[in-house]
Amino acid sequence: MALTLYSFPGNFRAFKALIAAEYNGIEVTTADFDAAAAALSPLGKAPVLQTPNGVVFESNAIARYLARARRDTELTGVSFVEEAQVDSWIDFSAHEVELPASIWTYPILGYMPFNLPAYEKSKVDMAAALKKINDHLLTRTFLVGEKVSLADICLASALVYPMKFVMDKDFLKPFGNVARWFATCVNQPEFKNVVGECPPCKDEMLAKGCPAKAKKEEPKKQEKKKKEKKVADKDDDADADAPPPPAPKAEHPYKIMDRDAKSAFSMDAWKKMYSNAKTYEGEGGSMTYFWEKFDMEGWSIWHMNYDYNSENTRAFMTANAVTGFLQRSDEIRKWAFGVMDVIGTEDTSLEIKGIWMFRGDTPQHLKDANDDANWYTWTKLAGPGMPASDEAKKQVFEYWTSEEELEGKPIQDSKVFK
Secondary structure, three states: OOOEEEEOOOOHHHHHHHHHHHHHOOOOEEEEOOHHHHOOOOOOOOOEEEEOOEEEEOHHHHHHHHHOOOHHHOOOOOOHHHHHHHHHHHHHHHHHHHHHHHHHHHHHHOOOOOOHHHHHHHHHHHHHHHHHHHHHHHHOOOOOOOOOOHHHHHHHHHHHHHHHHHOOHHHHHHHHHHHHHHHHHHOOHHHHHHHOOOOOOOOOOOOOOOOHHHHHHHHHHHHHHHHHHHHHOOOHHHHHOOOOOOOOOOOOHHHHHHHHOOOOOOHHHHHHHHHHOOOOOOOOOHHHHHHHHOOOOOEEEEEEEEOOHHHOOOHHHHHHHHHHHHHOOHHHHHHEEEEEEEEEOOOOOEEEEEEEEEEOOOOHHHHHHOHHHHHEEEEEEEEOOEOOOHHHHHHHHHHHHOOOEEOOEEEEEEEEEO
8 A cells, every 4th residue: 555645854744643653653754845846635734644545634534544454553642532532632722722832833943933932832831731641640651552652653643842842851740640651652663663762851942033032041040140249148168178169161162263363254144144035146145155255264165974974764753853953052053054954865864964164163062062063074174275177166056055865865954054
């Protein structure tokens, strides 16, 4: 039975269908959701499943279709009542969880602009939903019955991004049963084959423009002032045996470069040109501008290649890895620009490659800011002591401008760090 699921890379609404397929041993081919795929669905929305007998649209309908394809696995319940209970939790997930989850995480993932009232309401609504789930799971391992059902698959899929990116220990503290249940689900091999690893969120990721970070840091500043005052009020004799104060935090190397080794190249101007230019080449072209303005002594250009490309099996999971990489690189955004691509196919191989530009002559500061950068091989293309060759310029052009194909392989996903 030939089945093709059309969706966007990393779409959590596609997770539930693919996980159900894993449990039932059904082979589903995934493909990008394009104009042709949109025409298959009356709603024109992803995901949509093409079957030999027709099209199924709406994510829950697709998940139910795949779950019901094999009754012996009992994903939809072992009795008439359990089937209704599974449906109840699927509806609960769609109406009570997916909306606040999306509003909370989409600004972080770059899918929608940040809105403070919506952000605050999404956290309140999510907490209310988790309270109901937590109470239900007090005496249960799974939502319905004694094993994973489609109810667990749908709800856990909706919580993948919130659990990974925004719901930290403080937020989850009242919902221990939910955390336990989620960890149980996502550590099943059928889940891992679709969503990969789901490490718990340590600190809430904040979208650009969110004031929550400043609010969180304010109590720390007040506490610091209190401690400083307390130390100042101590007698000199009491201070005599006290340990020396900690050394001040070292200034970031990029800030030192900007002060001591000024460069005429403006990263902000380049990023605006790259985003707004109508063409890449010729007069007014962004790449023409780049090579006219690029400071070869103050900046360097590097090619990156993931060391474990052989482990990439699903296009959307690999695209997710790129998204996470860029998010964890935010510390150096003022001093870096890069384009990362997922190239190849699931039937052959999927590779993560890219070309970055950094202030200075090393990618080490990216590695310091983002541990994931240590799992890539970095090759210098141009910079101090190494003028850009014609071959290097051609390679940079291809990586920074290609949309359909790169190195003779189809581009599955492309993301820009700017």
